[in-house]
Amino acid sequence: MANSKFEYVRKFELPDSCLPNVWMVVRIDGKGFHKFADAHEYQKPNDDRGLNLMNFCAQQTMNEFKDITMAYGESDEYSFILRKDTTLFNRRASKISTNIVSFFSSCFVFYWTKFFGTYELKYPPTFDARVVCYPSEKNLRDYLSWRQADCHINNLYNTCFWALVHSGQTNKEAEDTLKGTFAADKNELLFTRFGINYNTVSDMYKKGSFIYWSEVEETIVRMTPKGHGDSTMVEREFVRKRRQPTFFFGDIISDTFWSDHPQLLAV
Amino acid sequence: MANSKFEYVRKFELPDSCLPNVWMVVRIDGKGFHKFADAHEYQKPNDDRGLNLMNFCAQQTMNEFKDITMAYGESDEYSFILRKDTTLFNRRASKISTNIVSFFSSCFVFYWTKFFGTYELKYPPTFDARVVCYPSEKNLRDYLSWRQADCHINNLYNTCFWALVHSGQTNKEAEDTLKGTFAADKNELLFTRFGINYNTVSDMYKKGSFIYWSEVEETIVRMTPKGHGDSTMVEREFVRKRRQPTFFFGDIISDTFWSDHPQLLAV
Amino acid sequence: MANSKFEYVRKFELPDSCLPNVWMVVRIDGKGFHKFADAHEYQKPNDDRGLNLMNFCAQQTMNEFKDITMAYGESDEYSFILRKDTTLFNRRASKISTNIVSFFSSCFVFYWTKFFGTYELKYPPTFDARVVCYPSEKNLRDYLSWRQADCHINNLYNTCFWALVHSGQTNKEAEDTLKGTFAADKNELLFTRFGINYNTVSDMYKKGSFIYWSEVEETIVRMTPKGHGDSTMVEREFVRKRRQPTFFFGDIISDTFWSDHPQLLAV
Amino acid sequence: MANSKFEYVRKFELPDSCLPNVWMVVRIDGKGFHKFADAHEYQKPNDDRGLNLMNFCAQQTMNEFKDITMAYGESDEYSFILRKDTTLFNRRASKISTNIVSFFSSCFVFYWTKFFGTYELKYPPTFDARVVCYPSEKNLRDYLSWRQADCHINNLYNTCFWALVHSGQTNKEAEDTLKGTFAADKNELLFTRFGINYNTVSDMYKKGSFIYWSEVEETIVRMTPKGHGDSTMVEREFVRKRRQPTFFFGDIISDTFWSDHPQLLAV
Numbered sequence A, B, C, D: 001m002a003n004s005k006f007e008y009v010r011k012f013e014l015p016d017s018c019l020p021n022v023w024m025v026v027r028i029d030g031k032g033f034h035k036f037a038d039a040h041e042y043q044k045p046n047d048d049r050g051l052n053l054m055n056f057c058a059q060q061t062m063n064e065f066k067d068i069t070m071a072y073g074e075s076d077e078y079s080f081i082l083r084k085d086t087t088l089f090n091r092r093a094s095k096i097s098t099n100i101v102s103f104f105s106s107c108f109v110f111y112w113t114k115f116f117g118t119y120e121l122k123y124p125p126t127f128d129a130r131v132v133c134y135p136s137e138k139n140l141r142d143y144l145s146w147r148q149a150d151c152h153i154n155n156l157y158n159t160c161f162w163a164l165v166h167s168g169q170t171n172k173e174a175e176d177t178l179k180g181t182f183a184a185d186k187n188e189l190l191f192t193r194f195g196i197n198y199n200t201v202s203d204m205y206k207k208g209s210f211i212y213w214s215e216v217e218e219t220i221v222r223m224t225p226k227g228h229g230d231s232t233m234v235e236r237e238f239v240r241k242r243r244q245p246t247f248f249f250g251d252i253i254s255d256t257f258w259s260d261h262p263q264l265l266a267v
Ligand SMILES: Nc1nc2c(ncn2[C@H]2C[C@H](O)[C@@H](COP(=O)(O)OP(=O)(O)OP(=O)(O)O)O2)c(=O)[nH]1
Pocket: A029, A030, A031, A032, A033, A034, A035, A037, A038, A042, A043, A044, A045, A046, A047, A048, A050, A051, A075, A076
């Protein structure tokens, strides 16, 4: 039963490497999370347990795939940015996207109880993933701006919508109330009808979650010989630097953040 | 903060639909499962808990994506065959592979305890996935034969290898013992040195696990009026047909199985 | 000025091989041939010089690229069918399409005077080309049927249109006359108004030009010794077989042609 | 004979648009030009008629496809650079490459006599074409440097090789003479054995042919009324600007040329 006469079927696997020297963005998005959120009684419009679980899984993903330089998440989605010069899986699109989405999905189930405690996960969640290539810094920043603008628009709308519904309107009535309104109208509505100053809403809800590698100094304690001929062991503090995936819940559309972190777009 | 000026970035998403009228095979494979098996003390060469978990997740995957007509699994991998005429996700390769691998990975964690009981899952597993297209029935069957031949070759080798190691040889010695041997030699070795008749080894180990939809008749009991004017409710048995993912642990290389199940290649 | 430090740019060339075991169809089509036909005073609706030049170039193309098993042409287009198992240029789509379209275009200019005599070619013509893969015999035949049906529909329409225009109608009037008519109406119109029996129109116009390899016997004459000890040289006839691209101006939609030529779909 | 039941075959045409915002380079290369050059008695190592014909066809190609901003040619090849933001054929790779290579091939035959006079073109030439995408200015310049370095290396080698052969060495002997030599050795050899100062060799041979759009002022003469009430027609000169494909036979590897023509990389 020699394998060789069947082995030709490998030739049907066609290569799918991405162009060199472009940023690759892997965006994952929960499948049917409208239903998933309902089934697991997510808070509306934002559920901290759910968002924190997403964020934690994204951090784990960055730790697992070190060529991810930044990530941005909101709602049921996360975008992972790979270094322009990454050679991860020889830049094969399907290898990159499937490994990332598989690990993320595994994490979501694995770390569920860390965020939902004893609240039961009712069924295994699914995420899709895609790879998109961006050639220029401007294109990449516009991509991230696109996602953050999406987050803002949805969150402002949803905040109003659920405030109206919680105050007694039907879904249909809430929709009608908001039809045709602009951002300013929605801010006004929140303030006058519900006493909510939208500026004070949590930044994570308004801006989404951006993650990047930053260097932190850690103080560790080690036993070392006292020195100068004295071999008695004593505790000594050492400071060491460690890179870790760090959150930023602020504006990534304007230039400020990027001029403060020039190294992020350098790779 | 209108979204529109950033929306052009969607144009960088390039289409990746598969050719119509070809079978799509999605093969997933565990990442670093050598280490994973060790870390979770998998039995060598075959761990029933691990294999049964893979099999169960594959069944769930077929239930979730009904256009999967068959699947074949061995070791840390599974191949899912999609109908030639499937329109699942408009045949978009990345959507198909990422949804399947994400769901499978989720299931693996979700159903872990069902097969491993209280034995702890130490870290979230990762699978990769790829889509391969096969135009002809012969190509598709050769693909499946390729995987089953691979299963056979590996399992015969591993059965010998671990028998030798368990009997006291070092890994290096076992390797040397097996170097250059043919299948017949290995069968002989198993029999004369360990009293193992390879024919009696579990079919699941030797042949891998093939899954296909088969129709089963279910007898269900429902309360119905007695009839003939008598409205007293009585229990009555009904037989209904249901399609379910069914295992076959036999040979899929020769023609027998396929002529017995002609409908499988019809779609 | 070592080349090596620039050579990395080759890595940006991404592979584009076609799936194995599918028919590849290369369809070329003249760019702006409406204008080209006008500029060169093509007969309307069909110009024999133009069509015969296309046909001759297609034959040359088959002689140049022997893995083309058949070809079909009409109007300013030609489709070339490559063997399912061709390894021409390692099945690289861009190599195949560019070589074919380049050679065809060269031929068009090179052989222009063979068909147009002293009539001047006013500017260099351009053709585009694309590769389309077909997995099954049915798909391939449907492709060819699609082109032949297109030829039929256009030719019947154009025959009526130009008959009306030549009889004095403006283009607009001819269009209006034909609006909403069916094939039967058009046949009727041709017959009653112009005494044209569409059945007697040239098959090349009605059906387009199909080319396939057929074996012909050639009688060649060679001088050979008379034999039986007599070395006087005498002329002798030999019959030898030669494969050549042969035209068929008939129906390729129904089964007849294909059952008469079973070898054509065998490769 | 409705077309509709066959029209589904269009679905087998898969999209192949290039990523937005990258330079597309279409490189064409003569097929078997070693043989072609021999068959047409090209001068060795450089034939002015052949090179000038290539250059003229490239200019025509730029006039035909205005989104080509620059081109670079040497030997039997030409590279055409398309604007980063071109929407030519919706950036479809196969449309772009086949149109360009078809037009170029047509031109080669069409303009043959303009450069070769009565010298007969023996058979229709073929060129292949490929599209390669470059995301950054540096990548694009490195691509052009790669081709120019290739030109230099080949030309220096060929100049020596043919000088040796013309001086009486066999091909094999000439090869052996040059084996292992560096550029400096080759310059030396040309000078000491053949009195050739390589610096004085034609720039077109040494550097290849770069073409870019430059603005030229044209003086045209038109009859216009004399003016001031006097309607007598008089000749008057007008200066108008016209963009035309212009040659540069110099160095495009170092920065000088590019800083002198900043607009070239701007699009
Ligand atoms: N209540 C609640 N719902 C959330 C939260 N985060 C996400 N969701 C839900 C609301 C949206 O319906 C859904 C995300 O929108 P999508 O466009 O991704 O839709 P969905 O996942 O249902 O469909 P898809 O399979 O992605 O096409 O997830 C949350 O924090 N709280």
